[in-house]
Amino acid sequence: MARNATNKLLQNAKKSKSDEFYTQLCDIESELQHYKSHFKNKVVFCNCDDPKTSNFFKYFSLNFNELGLKKIITACYQKQEINLFNNGNVKKGFFTEYSEPNTPIEIKEFNGDGDFRSAESIELLKQSDIVVTNPPFSLFREYVEQLVKYEKKFLIIGNINAITYKEIFKLIKENKAWLGIHLGRGISGFIVPDHYELFGTEARIDSLGNRIVSPNNCLWLTNLDNFKRHEDIQLTKKYFGNEAEYPKYDNYDGINVDKTEDIPLDYDGYMGVPITFLHKFNPDQFEIIKFRKGNDGKDLAINGKCPYFRIIIRNKRIQNKSKEDRKKPAGDFDKTQNFVKVAYF
Known part of the structure; x- marks a missing residue:
């Protein structure tokens, strides 16, 4: 996707504060397959999701027994606008609690709008073990701060630039959060509403009629352990002499x-x-x-x-x-341990 198209897309989202990027089921399946052992007997909270349309809810409900889940909670925000034409009848946020596979979804209304920062939503957060969702990019700092405050495990999607936020970088530096398995083109695209323009050469409409954009600049952020963070970077280049x-x-x-x-x-x-x-x-x-x-x-x-x-x-x-020790002939380089066995540096 062209850089100017990507920037325009993200700028439009930022200006509107709508953050209406919806995650595809294929991308959820691709990432979540690496964390299945974390979910047994756990309560999962998707607190930015409408269960009727959310692919996060779809994934967890379809895999409820395989993952050994205890419960899925979803919560959906509804913007509340009071004006002369609605006579004070405003939409309320709503949530669901799903603990029995193959049962109807029961929708329960919040008293308020269902914002993740609301007292009602926080009460549901306290009941949960792991939060998995695609939160509003414009509120990413505040969203992660809340997860840390309540000491929750999480697996969430954000923009790659979130790494540069001092609050997020601090968590990574202190080994309290890290990147997931996929980022960039590893996240194939997001479903957007009809009023979003389809920017970029990779924008498309899929077989189900979903409008897809692919910014190619997103990541998964988590504090769930995964195999990737235990793999050594294989080093082959040398500084001395170059x-x-x-x-x-x-x-x-x-x-x-x-x-x-x-x-x-x-x-x-x-x-x-x-x-x-x-x-x-x-x-x-x-x-x-x-x-x-x-x-x-x-x-x-x-x-x-x-x-x-x-x-x-x-x-x-x-x-x-010491530098002198590393210049001496001492054997072949062992890439997994970063020390020398039989060759010259």
């Missing part, structure tokens, strides 16, 4: 690495890597030091120019090895 490929920052004692795949296996100092590094981040292999800023409080710079946002990291496994 120093020119890794320029140092003007305002920070560290080197710049343009691609995650180019992280050198023999460098024990600070390195600035792209934010997409977080999709492959293994907390046992690397530590996150800080985000974006140099020692002077300004963006990291090289010869006066600032690369796109960088995360400063350090390889945990070679910090205690």
Whole structure:
């Protein structure tokens, strides 16, 4: 999808505050298959979902027995507008509690609008174990803050730029949240209402008549463990002998690495890597030091120019090895442990 089309799409969503991006069932199935062990005897809360149309509710209701769920709760927000024409008769938010497969959905009204921040919705949140949904992108910070406050497990969709929010980055740095399995093109697109324009070359109408847009810049954020965060990044590049490929920052004692795949296996100092590094981040292999800023409080710079946002990291496994030791012949490099066995660096 063209960048200008993507930006226009997201700007329109931000201006309208409608955040009407609805997740496709295929994308939910693709991600949720990696977390099935987390759901046994759990209460799942989808607090931004109309059970009549939500693919999150559809997924959990269809897989209720397989997952061993205790209950599914869904809650739907309804904008309340009082004017001269509705005589005070406003729509109310509503919710459902589903604990018996193949039974009719019983809709219950809130007294208010059903906003996730409302006291009524929070009471349902307190009863839940895991929150799974696509929350409003414009309220993402506030949404995650609430989940953390009530110490909930979660698996939610957000914009990739959410990584750059200081509140979200802090959670990732402290190993309290991390990226899910899929991001970017791994999330195939969102269903949008009729009043949304279909921007971009990947916009389409599917066989069911759903209008689909594919921003290709979203991710899953979670605090449910998954296999990906325990896989080592396989390092093959070397710093020593190739120093020119890794320029140092003007305002920070560290080197710049343009691609995650180019992280050198023999460098024990600070390195600035792209934010997409977080999709492959293994907390046992690397530590996150800080985000974006140099020692002077300004963006990291090289010869006066600032690369796109960088995360400063350090390889945990070679910090205690001196540079001279890593230059000596000591064997073949063991990629899983980041130490040397039989070759020269």
